[in-house]
Amino acid sequence: MKGVCIATYRSYDDKADFNKKALSIAVGLTVGSWTELPEAQKAEMEKHLGKVLSVYVHEPAGAAPGERYADIQISYPDINFSRDLPALLVTVFGKLSMDGKIKLLDLDVSDNFASAFPGPAFGLDGVRDLLGVHDRPLLMSIFKSVVGHNLANLKDQFYMQALGGVDLIKDDEILFENPLTPLEKRVEACMDAARLAEAETGQKLLYAVNLTGPTSKLAANARKAVQAGANALLFNVLAYGYDVLHELSSDKSINVPIAAHPAMAGAMYPSPHYGFSAPLLLGKLMRLAGADLVLFPSPYGSVVMPKEENLAVKDALTTPLHGLRTSFPVPSAGIHPGLVPLILKDFGTDVVVNAGGGIHGHAMGTAAGGQAFRQAIGAVMDGVPLRDAASEPGNEPLQAAINAWGIKE
Amino acid sequence: MKGVCIATYRSYDDKADFNKKALSIAVGLTVGSWTELPEAQKAEMEKHLGKVLSVYVHEPAGAAPGERYADIQISYPDINFSRDLPALLVTVFGKLSMDGKIKLLDLDVSDNFASAFPGPAFGLDGVRDLLGVHDRPLLMSIFKSVVGHNLANLKDQFYMQALGGVDLIKDDEILFENPLTPLEKRVEACMDAARLAEAETGQKLLYAVNLTGPTSKLAANARKAVQAGANALLFNVLAYGYDVLHELSSDKSINVPIAAHPAMAGAMYPSPHYGFSAPLLLGKLMRLAGADLVLFPSPYGSVVMPKEENLAVKDALTTPLHGLRTSFPVPSAGIHPGLVPLILKDFGTDVVVNAGGGIHGHAMGTAAGGQAFRQAIGAVMDGVPLRDAASEPGNEPLQAAINAWGIKE
Numbered sequence: 001m002k003g004v005c006i007a008t009y010r011s012y013d014d015k016a017d018f019n020k021k022a023l024s025i026a027v028g029l030t031v032g033s034w035t036e037l038p039e040a041q042k043a044e045m046e047k048h049l050g051k052v053l054s055v056y057v058h059e060p061a062g063a064a065p066g067e068r069y070a071d072i073q074i075s076y077p078d079i080n081f082s083r084d085l086p087a088l089l090v091t092v093f094g095k096l097s098m099d100g101k102i103k104l105l106d107l108d109v110s111d112n113f114a115s116a117f118p119g120p121a122f123g124l125d126g127v128r129d130l131l132g133v134h135d136r137p138l139l140m141s142i143f144k145s146v147v148g149h150n151l152a153n154l155k156d157q158f159y160m161q162a163l164g165g166v167d168l169i170k171d172d173e174i175l176f177e178n179p180l181t182p183l184e185k186r187v188e189a190c191m192d193a194a195r196l197a198e199a200e201t202g203q204k205l206l207y208a209v210n211l212t213g214p215t216s217k218l219a220a221n222a223r224k225a226v227q228a229g230a231n232a233l234l235f236n237v238l239a240y241g242y243d244v245l246h247e248l249s250s251d252k253s254i255n256v257p258i259a260a261h262p263a264m265a266g267a268m269y270p271s272p273h274y275g276f277s278a279p280l281l282l283g284k285l286m287r288l289a290g291a292d293l294v295l296f297p298s299p300y301g302s303v304v305m306p307k308e309e310n311l312a313v314k315d316a317l318t319t320p321l322h323g324l325r326t327s328f329p330v331p332s333a334g335i336h337p338g339l340v341p342l343i344l345k346d347f348g349t350d351v352v353v354n355a356g357g358g359i360h361g362h363a364m365g366t367a368a369g370g371q372a373f374r375q376a377i378g379a380v381m382d383g384v385p386l387r388d389a390a391s392e393p394g395n396e397p398l399q400a401a402i403n404a405w406g407i408k409e
Numbered sequence: 410m411k412g413v414c415i416a417t418y419r420s421y422d423d424k425a426d427f428n429k430k431a432l433s434i435a436v437g438l439t440v441g442s443w444t445e446l447p448e449a450q451k452a453e454m455e456k457h458l459g460k461v462l463s464v465y466v467h468e469p470a471g472a473a474p475g476e477r478y479a480d481i482q483i484s485y486p487d488i489n490f491s492r493d494l495p496a497l498l499v500t501v502f503g504k505l506s507m508d509g510k511i512k513l514l515d516l517d518v519s520d521n522f523a524s525a526f527p528g529p530a531f532g533l534d535g536v537r538d539l540l541g542v543h544d545r546p547l548l549m550s551i552f553k554s555v556v557g558h559n560l561a562n563l564k565d566q567f568y569m570q571a572l573g574g575v576d577l578i579k580d581d582e583i584l585f586e587n588p589l590t591p592l593e594k595r596v597e598a599c600m601d602a603a604r605l606a607e608a609e610t611g612q613k614l615l616y617a618v619n620l621t622g623p624t625s626k627l628a629a630n631a632r633k634a635v636q637a638g639a640n641a642l643l644f645n646v647l648a649y650g651y652d653v654l655h656e657l658s659s660d661k662s663i664n665v666p667i668a669a670h671p672a673m674a675g676a677m678y679p680s681p682h683y684g685f686s687a688p689l690l691l692g693k694l695m696r697l698a699g700a701d702l703v704l705f706p707s708p709y710g711s712v713v714m715p716k717e718e719n720l721a722v723k724d725a726l727t728t729p730l731h732g733l734r735t736s737f738p739v740p741s742a743g744i745h746p747g748l749v750p751l752i753l754k755d756f757g758t759d760v761v762v763n764a765g766g767g768i769h770g771h772a773m774g775t776a777a778g779g780q781a782f783r784q785a786i787g788a789v790m791d792g793v794p795l796r797d798a799a800s801e802p803g804n805e806p807l808q809a810a811i812n813a814w815g816i817k818e
Binding site: 029031032033044045048079080081082086087089091094095097098099101102104144146147172173174176177178212213214216219236240241243244246261263268270273274276 | 438439440441442453454456457488489490491493494495496498499500502503504505506507508510511513553554555556557581582583585586587621622623624625628645648649650652653655656670671672673674675676677679680682683684685706714
């Protein structure tokens with residue numbers, strides 16, 4: 001809608017008059033009071049007034065206590081807030097977040113608001129262009145362990161992962177500035193390993209180094225990393241705020257893709273009663289703020305998110321949104337090669353298959369772990385059942401992976 | 410404990426082996442793997458290894474499904490993370506926040522970690538010093554409505570509040586940079602009103618103007634506000650991240666107290682199963698990051714927090730913590746003069762009584778609304794029952810407030 005941002009809430013209450021509640025939100029979070037305003041002032045204030053767009057009460061016969069809720073849509077005039085995410089979020093879910101059981105399900109911002117957001121500087125297609133890979137899902141791997149390891153060890157780990165044919169390698173999100181593997185030296189060592197591996201595999205690779213430190217130093221740290229050769233960044237967005245990602249991704253001097261890590265997201269999305277929906281928290285807001293890739297808990301592993309919610313996150317990252325580039329979905333955790341057919345069935349080919357244990361835990365070693373994934377991806381793209389592909393010559397890594405972890409379809 | 414930060418979690422699970430789970434957290438979020446490490450490497454990695462300090466399983470006989478939980482304490486070596494709050498939070502509750510029903514109850518940081526945090530630059534005593542008030546609770550008021558109003562209107566509202574004898578006036582947290590009342594002009598208009606009122610009341614006053622805008626411009630905006638005459642700031646900490654507050658409060662050129670608004674906190678504390686405990690989110694972390702005053706939902710109003718949790722927030726703000734200054738607790742929402750005896754019983758005298766409707770809704774007007782609160786505070790400090798005080802000559806405002814809202818003891 002023109003000139004307004006629309007928030008959709010789910011509000012739980014066994015008895016509330018939800019229409020009244022919706023009206024009090026729409027007025028209370030905009031002009032403050034309405035009915036008591038003199039008529040002359042109403043004309044003046046009308047353009048600032050929030051409006052209730054819809055109230056759907058979910059109240060099945062025989063609903064148990066705690067089951068009654070309403071989905072409420074309210075429009076907030078753009079004129080009330082500056083065009084930044086803190087202002088938008090404080091307006092629509094600042095005080096309101098503390099007003100009983102209420103969850104923010106979605107936000108539809110206006111074109112005018114969105115025009116302040118360039119979104120992903122590279123996006124899904126840009127990441128593919130950098131890698132020169134357009135015809136298959138990408139493969140990302142993570143280090144086995146990083147804390148307490150030195151540069152030589154990280155370089156070794158990196159090289160073995162790169163040899164396996166992965167497209168992206170990401171730092172662990174808990175690797176911060178430290179004397180053993182400081183940012184610039186780590187980038188140099190890992191990019192060295194990337195070049196060594198490329199000479200073997202002929203394959204380009206992005207290394208997403210973890211961008212950390214004081215907020216005011218992040219842009220400078222990012223530039224240091226890029227200058228040292230980093231060709232991507234990993235960023236713990238929710239520990240710093242969306243606005244920081246927005247500023248980093250809008251900064252033309254930081255000309256590499258940014259992968260958003262979901263660290264701390266579990267404090268905000270899993271409750272049915274509080275917080276943000278996952279598709280908003282990890283989907284739409286991440287994309288608006290400029291994440292080129294977004295990691296989120298896969299529906300396959302131990303850290304789970306229900307599949308329906310997972311696919312809604314994917315949709316928020318990839319369906320049309322104010323002309324923004326799409327962000328690469330990276331469902332993570334619990335991924336092994338036998339899951340590749342299912343991942344591609346669920347997510348299509350525009351997905352990053354991201355693995356840790358499923359690569360490092362491979363019986364033939366880390367490089368074979370990556371190869372097993374690439375063989376699985378190749379088989380699915382060719383329409384060959386994994387079991388058949390595994391018996392082809394050269395595909396021993398895939399066979400070993402299937403022997404260890406099976407196939408899940 | 411020396412050299413480690415200790416996190417306390419509550420983990421809900423009907424069947425889990427909590428000792429095993431605790432161990433997997435302690436290892437998984439630090440060195441990654443342990444039992445499979447060669448002995449020689451263990452010696453090297455020991456100093457990075459997280460340790461399980463305690464596991465208390467709560468499993469009453471006949472517990473219904475969903476009621477079984479464990480409180481788990483784990484120590485994380487400081488050496489693993491940089492001395493900033495994003496690094497600490499991502500380490501102890503990044504990935505883990507998404508691992509089932511788990512809530513972060515508390516964090517005890519080491520003296521070494523804390524030494525990077527000067528904490529509140531003014532704190533409770535500093536705010537009292539600025540106002541010259543040491544012998545009673547402070548009184549804060551908020552504007553009736555701000556969105557859509559012009560400078561003249563805000564100045565009027567400010568003046569009427571100031572006349573009532575309030576000590577602090579805060580902006581609405583949803584007032585952002587806007588053409589009607591831009592930051593510097595707003596500060597000038599309101600501080601003008603403050604001076605006019607001071608000529609009447611002889612009383613000093615702090616105006617906490619809302620600090621908003623892009624993250625990288627906040628420090629500059631704060632300096633602009635101070636230069637224009639602002640003597641305090643309001644800040645929506647959780648929309649920007651604790652680290653931003655930490656940087657602002659550590660900035661010597663921003664030499665005014667900062668009041669932390671809890672906007673968005675409801676997305677993170679109310680669930681029993683997810684997020685952060687309120688005393689951590691709105692207490693300890695706000696203080697560590699340098700909030701001089703902290704607003705949080707009072708146990709008296711419509712936006713409620715259970716009283717036990719409320720007092721735990723107060724304790725986190727005011728009990729000894731690494732030698733940091735204390736932060737002023739500001740329990741907010743639903744406050745009227747008849748609640749003052751109860752507030753002071755619950756919080757003691759080191760509290761800011763914060764009111765909106767309880768001031769503007771006064772039958773005799775806004776100035777009388779403030780006076781009624783001051784009269785209530787005076788009565789309680791003198792040990793006079795409100796009802797008796799209300800009948801004293803000059804205390805008509807208190808009488809009118811009691812007539813309207815009653816007394817709650």
